[in-house]
Amino acid sequence: xxxxxxxxxxxSDASSGSLVGSARGDALFKxxxxxxxxxxxxxxxxxxxxxxxxxxxxLSKFGLxxxxxxxxxxxxxxxxxxxxxxxxxxxxLLALAMAVPLSLGVAIYLTEFAPVAIRRPVATVIELLxxxxxxxxxxxxxxxxxxxxxxxxxxxxxxxxxxxxxFRGPIYGPSVLAASLIxxxxxxxxxxxxxxxxxxxxxxxxxxxxxxxxxxxxxxVSTAIVPYAKSGIIGAVILGLGRAxxxxxxxxxxxxxxxxxxASLFAPGYSMAAVIANxxxxxxxxxxxxxxxxxxxxxxxxVTVVVNAAARLLIWRVxxxxxxx
Amino acid sequence: MISxxxxxxxxxxxxxxxxGVAVLVAILPLFLILASLVIEGASSLSISxxxxxxxxxxxxxxxxxxxxxxxxxIVGVASAVGIPLGVAAGIYCSEYRGTRLAWVTRFxxxxxxxxxxxxxxxxxxxxxxxxxxxxxxxxxxxxxxxxMVPMVMRTTEELVRxxxxxxxxxxxxxxxxxxxxTLVVVLRTALPGIVTGSxxxxxxxxxxxxxxxxxxxxxxxxxxxxxxPMAALPLVVYKYATxxxxxxxxxxxxxxxxxxxxxxxxxxxxxxxxxxxFDRA
Numbered sequence: 001x002x003x004x005x006x007x008x009x010x011x012s013d014a015s016s017g018s019l020v021g022s023a024r025g026d027a028l029f030k031x032x033x034x035x036x037x038x039x040x041x042x043x044x045x046x047x048x049x050x051x052x053x054x055x056x057x058x059l060s061k062f063g064l065x066x067x068x069x070x071x072x073x074x075x076x077x078x079x080x081x082x083x084x085x086x087x088x089x090x091x092x093l094l095a096l097a098m099a100v101p102l103s104l105g106v107a108i109y110l111t112e113f114a115p116v117a118i119r120r121p122v123a124t125v126i127e128l129l130x131x132x133x134x135x136x137x138x139x140x141x142x143x144x145x146x147x148x149x150x151x152x153x154x155x156x157x158x159x160x161x162x163x164x165x166x167f168r169g170p171i172y173g174p175s176v177l178a179a180s181l182i183x184x185x186x187x188x189x190x191x192x193x194x195x196x197x198x199x200x201x202x203x204x205x206x207x208x209x210x211x212x213x214x215x216x217x218x219x220x221v222s223t224a225i226v227p228y229a230k231s232g233i234i235g236a237v238i239l240g241l242g243r244a245x246x247x248x249x250x251x252x253x254x255x256x257x258x259x260x261x262x263a264s265l266f267a268p269g270y271s272m273a274a275v276i277a278n279x280x281x282x283x284x285x286x287x288x289x290x291x292x293x294x295x296x297x298x299x300x301x302x303v304t305v306v307v308n309a310a311a312r313l314l315i316w317r318v319x320x321x322x323x324x325x
Numbered sequence: 326m327i328s329x330x331x332x333x334x335x336x337x338x339x340x341x342x343x344x345g346v347a348v349l350v351a352i353l354p355l356f357l358i359l360a361s362l363v364i365e366g367a368s369s370l371s372i373s374x375x376x377x378x379x380x381x382x383x384x385x386x387x388x389x390x391x392x393x394x395x396x397x398x399i400v401g402v403a404s405a406v407g408i409p410l411g412v413a414a415g416i417y418c419s420e421y422r423g424t425r426l427a428w429v430t431r432f433x434x435x436x437x438x439x440x441x442x443x444x445x446x447x448x449x450x451x452x453x454x455x456x457x458x459x460x461x462x463x464x465x466x467x468x469x470x471x472x473m474v475p476m477v478m479r480t481t482e483e484l485v486r487x488x489x490x491x492x493x494x495x496x497x498x499x500x501x502x503x504x505x506x507t508l509v510v511v512l513r514t515a516l517p518g519i520v521t522g523s524x525x526x527x528x529x530x531x532x533x534x535x536x537x538x539x540x541x542x543x544x545x546x547x548x549x550x551x552x553x554p555m556a557a558l559p560l561v562v563y564k565y566a567t568x569x570x571x572x573x574x575x576x577x578x579x580x581x582x583x584x585x586x587x588x589x590x591x592x593x594x595x596x597x598x599x600x601x602x603f604d605r606a
Contacts, residue, residue, distance in 0.1 A: 029504035030421070036413030037430045040475055044433050047444065050451045105347030113341050114348070122348060124596065129355050131592045133532025135559045136581045139566040140358050143365070143574065185354045192351065218337035239439065246441025248535040249559075253567060273443050273535070280447075281460075281539040294447060301444045308439035312432060 044305075051301055054294035057287065066295060072259040072275075074285030079292035081299070083259045087269035088300075091176055091251060092244035094265075095183035100237055102184075103191035110192075111199040112207075112221055123196060130189035138253030141182045146173040146254065149181070154266055169264035174256035177265040182254055183244045191240040198232030198318050199225065235314030242307040246300060248273035272300045359585075366582030369575050374583075378545065382570055389580050391547045392556040395462065398549070399541055399557055400531050402466035407473030407530075408523045414474065415481025415519075420507055422486070431482065434475035445471045446536025454540060462548070462555035465541030469530040476529065480522025484599075485515045521595040528591035532584060534559035558584045 052059075058066065062079060069080025106126065110119050154171045161167045202225050210224035211217075226233065256268020257278055276293050283289040373388050380387030414434075418427040437445075449468035454460055488511050496506040512519070537543075542554040543564060558580055565577035 023502075025505075026503045029507070033413055033417035033421070034426065036410050037417040037426055037478075039410055040414055040430045040437065040478060041433045043448075043471060043474070044437060047440070047448050050448055051444070054447075054451060102347050102351055105344040106351045109341070109344035109348055113344065122352070125355060126351050128589065128592060129351075131528060131532075131588055132355075132358065133534070133559055133562075133584060133588060135532065135534040135562045135566075136358070136362070136585055139562055139577055139581050140361055142566055143578075144357070144361050188351050216333050216337035218340040219333065222340075242439045246439070246444070248441060248443045249563065253563070273441055276443055276447070277535055277538055280450075281542065297444050297447050300441060304440055304444075305436055308436045309432070311439070312435045 047301060051294055051298040055291060055298045058291035058295040059298075061288065062292070062295075066292070067299070070259075070261065074279075074283070074289045077285055077288050079289070079295075081272065081275075081292075081296050083261050084270045084272045084275045084296065085299070086261050087176065087255060088245055088271040088273070090269070091180045091183055091255065091271060092241055094177070094180035095187060095244045096237065096241055098180070098184040099187045099191055099240060103188045103236075103240070104195060104233065106188070106192045107195040107199055108221055108226070111196055112225070113217070123193065127189050127193050129185065130193075134186070134247065134249040135253075137182050137186060137250040141178060141250060141254045142174075145182065146178050149173075149178055158266075165263045166265045169262070169266055171266050172256060172268055174254050174268050175266050176255060176262075176269045179251045179255040179269075179271070180265075182250045183247055186247060186250060187240040187243050190243050191236050194236035194239055194315060195229070195233045198229045198236060198315065201232070201318060202228045229318060231314045232318030235311045235318070238307055238311035238314065242304050242311060245307065246273055246304050248277050252277045272296050276300075362578065362582045362585060365575075366578035366580075369579040370582070374579060378547065379576060380572070382572070385572055385575075387576070389556075389558065389561050389576065389583075391544070392558045392561040392580065393583070394547060394549075395541070395544070395556040396531060396558045398551070399462050399465045399537070399555060400469060400527060402463070402551065403469035403473060403530060404523070404527055406466070407470035407526070408477055410470075411474045411477025411526070412481045412519055412523075414478040416485055416507060416512065418478065418482045419485040420511070430478070434478050437475040438479065441535070442468075442472055442533050443535035443538075446538070446540055449536065449540050460540060460542040460554045461552050462541045463551040465537045465555070465557070466551070468536035468540050469533060472530050472533065472536065473526045476526040477519075477522055480525065481515075481519050484518030484522065485511060487518070488514045518599050521599045524591050524595035524598075528588045528595070531591075532559055532588055534563050538563075 058079065062069070066079060066081055067085060068082055069078075070082045071078050071080045072083065073079070110123055114122065150171055150173050154177075157167045158171070206224045206228050207220050210220035215223060251271045252274035255271055255274055257270055257274060258268040259270055259275075260268070262269065276297055279289070280293050283293060285292075371388075373386055374390075375388055375393065376390050377386070377388035378391050379389065414430060418431050421427055446468045448471065449464045453464035453467060492510055492514060493506055496510045497503065501509070537557055537560055541557055541560065543560040544554045544556045546556075548555050562577050562580050562584065565573040565580070568574075
């Protein structure tokens, strides 16, 4: 840690300020900082307030029926969000099911087994995946991933696992499965990087004790290290879930955008964020359509706030030892 | 007994091997995506791409200069608002870390960092577009600034916290008031880290599309007017990727390549800037 390169100039202060003056400066400075800090909680409250008031017309008209109804008809002014909610949950959970083993494997390998020299570089490269803009994932998904899926993976799945209803039916390009796969790629860096941080915080005594008792390296990880970091890892997974739920552009470009609940993963679907992205700029159904979309955003916001708050509390509990968070 | 021991060792090796494979699988998409971008996008990179507007449908060539300008303006205005606010909030949460406001702010910032950007875009829409009755670049900047504040706040807070207390004590012991200690000694020491955090935040919002869809909206023309709709690189990629024409797809690939080069360069620069100073992992 470097010192400031030039020594502070004390004379200017000694000549300009009495103790009273500096106390006034301190108070002003502190209040400025407090004002800046307050903008963040204020932002949360503003979001809650504006979304609630914007959603009010739809909320009072459709109530909780909005969540379970499957009809989305802007022309008739009838709105039910169930297909979008279903699509959001399905794609996120599928993505989680694929991303969790993958990212935990990477995180454990990079903290316990990989040669020390490659640990940080590899982690950095994977974290770069999180820096790629969502719309670029969407572009790549449309022109590279979907053609690959429709020509090789989907037909193979249908031929070999077609007895399951989820792998049956006509193969469209854009589909729930394509969206889930792109989401998987997108949330791996988040889950990996947070669980890696949590694993790094495990005291090495845990590992050494297990090894000293004769455990193999895998047994040390699975019996002594992972259980110690458990709540932090769960936090990392929930954080990944939050990302997947709110992901917008890539899903909009790959899910097919159809207000429909289909049994097949090859069929197009919809997600809450995608509905807002597609329909909000020109809500054809007038004010009630707009209000229904804001209602949808309010639901999405409420879910992600709960999910993220839970994830943070779990992660803080584990890494409290490090850096006093 | 020996076979049981061999079994346990074997299992350990298999598991470690599987995790090694997981690393390869996780890295693969990055290289696939970068390779596609270079293969599909690099051939259209030309001077014209950086100075012209898109050509009419059916003609080849043309560029996205209007969108590059738009992104620079929208992100520039957002940074001018978002970075100072975020840095100030971060300093508060680190220098007055014991207070309840600091705890709440830190927690809410983490929650907001996980909030879908499209929802934040709706707030800007309500405050600017709905009241003015027209789309504007300014609304887009406001949405991006809202996204930047909690991001910058968290990195600033963590890096200012790393400044040793002995530096603060030395300055205070020399008679410095607290505000000057913070600005001249603490902030200066943490400056490279704050620059890193700000660069990362800029890189993230530069690629944001969703909050711009119904704020900045996009445009086909050069514009310096923040009160009108404005083009932006991510909006161009979205529009051209989902459009029907092969020329548009080509432009979308090239625009993506430019976007990702900017984002990756910002990321790598940000990481290198603080590597030696704040390497904690």
